[in-house]
Amino acid sequence: MEEYPTEIIGDRGYIKIIGDLDTEQSGEMLRRAFNLLYDKGQRTIVLDFSGVNIINSYGIGKVLMCYKRLKSEKGTLMVKPLQGFVKETFELLMLDKILPVEQ
């Protein structure tokens, strides 16, 4: 896999993250997918972590970079409902306080 699937539905862009978000390669794929939607003018972007088992500090750093970029444009970064270890990690690092969940 070379790219994370993206799509635009209404006023939101979606990125489907597949596999673990814990390497330079996966971080780069996220960056490219994010830039693709951002360059199309999307300012509400939803990250779909339903296919992710493990996220490490590197992956979280990439998520936060996406968050900062949108926030500077008064945009919103959201996540789809999280589960398992990813959910635990987000809560541990208080990311659930700054990243709304799309129901």
Next chain:
Amino acid sequence: MTSIPSPPPPRILLAGAAARPEGEFERFLLERGWKWEFVDREEALIEALKHHRFDLLVLDATLPSINLDDIRSAVPADERSHIALLVVNSRGQSPVFEERPGLHIRKCEGKLELPVLERLALVSSRRRQCAGMGQGPRREVITITAREAEKALPDMPLLDHLFRVGCINESDRQRLTLAFQEAFTNSLEHGSLELSSIWKDELDEEGRDVYASRRHERLSDPAFADRTITVVGECDCRWLTVRIIDQGPGFSLNHACEEIMRGSAMSFHGRGLAIIGSIMDEVSFSEDGTEIIMRKFLD
């Protein structure tokens, strides 16, 4: 890779009315195909312990005429064998036994709790299997330079071993691997390469990521790149300890804690440490800050 069979069915000794296998408890044992023996007198209990090996002893603390010294002597437990002792109806009872090598004790103040019994029985039978296969304590040491580590993080064969012998499941293995990788990366980047977390938020005059630039520079500088990182892993079926030692200037936990306390999730440095702390049971540092010691209890 040698395939390790599933742990053998636990062998259980049940002593006293509260441990009588009937109703739901009996169905529980039959469904699992476990072997058990029931006794309702202390003499029979001691005879059973002398002549047979059990993985789990379920002892009703109200067993009549119970002589704790006799039972204590009869329970076979040393570093080579393992038996779990589950004491039920222990409310108000003084401690019956002290833990010693090979003897693991749990208490239920009231009636028998089947999930507790199941876990103790399976852990104990797994240890019996490991002991029978010569799976005693293991140790491995890996030493690698920063330059080599940058190309590929080292593996932890101990985790593969623990998974193969059934001491951890796949989810445990993934999490422990993550904790190890986070700790190793910290030793590499903040220890050996002396990269400051603050640089992660900075861009230079040309808009380049300061942290990434300096990382690249230092990996080309032998003064940093030739520094070594040593990983010492030790385990048996009950615990895993991983120590990572670098040749950097030393890490200040107090300073890191202050940063963590001040920071919001946005500028949160120490994410790796937080993740490590959430996975491992114990995390500590050497006095000079060049070594992290992580321990996970596998019970």
